Amino acid sequence: MFICKEKLHTIYSIYLLNGGSIAENIETEILQNPKDFIASVDDIRNEREIYNDLFQTPCISLIESIFHLNFNSMSSKPYEQCKSFIDALAFIQDIAASAMWKFDLSIPGDLEAFVRDFDRLDVPEERYRLYQLAQQDTHKKTT
Secondary structure (H helix, E strand, O other): OHHHHHHHHHHHHHHHHOOOOOOHHHHHHHHOOOOOOOOOHHHHHOHHHHHHHHOOOOOHHHHHHHHHHHHHHOOOOOHHHOHHHHHHHHHHHHHHHHHHHHOOOOOOHHHHHHHHHOOOOOOHHHHHHHHHHHHHHHHHHHO
16 A cells, blocks of 8 residues: 555645645645655646556545545534545545546546535535535435
8 A cells, every 4th residue: 555655645746836725634634745745847747647557546535535434434523524535535535536537547426426416525515515415425324
């Protein structure tokens, strides 16, 4: 899984370089890597290959686990305490959308549905809609 985290680290660095927002949960809980988030010229040149590796077995399981961990972590929490989870999900949405549309990669159905349903997580109302969905899904699991 180390190589997958290294690839995710590189993609996160490119995401930040392109103006993406800091996703604290990605930095502290997933990557746990003190090195700087700086994308090299080689990283940018090899972006397609890095995405291809990241969205294939075994690395796709890392992406899916980050998605599910952050989505499920919002359950039963007030919206005000969910910013870090939503920021992490916005990062996952962004890179999964790039995988699908920019690099024409196949991604698992739950991630594809998420990418299509939440393509505007920069809009406060969409962030709240995602939060509400997490609350509803949790309610369904407990009833």
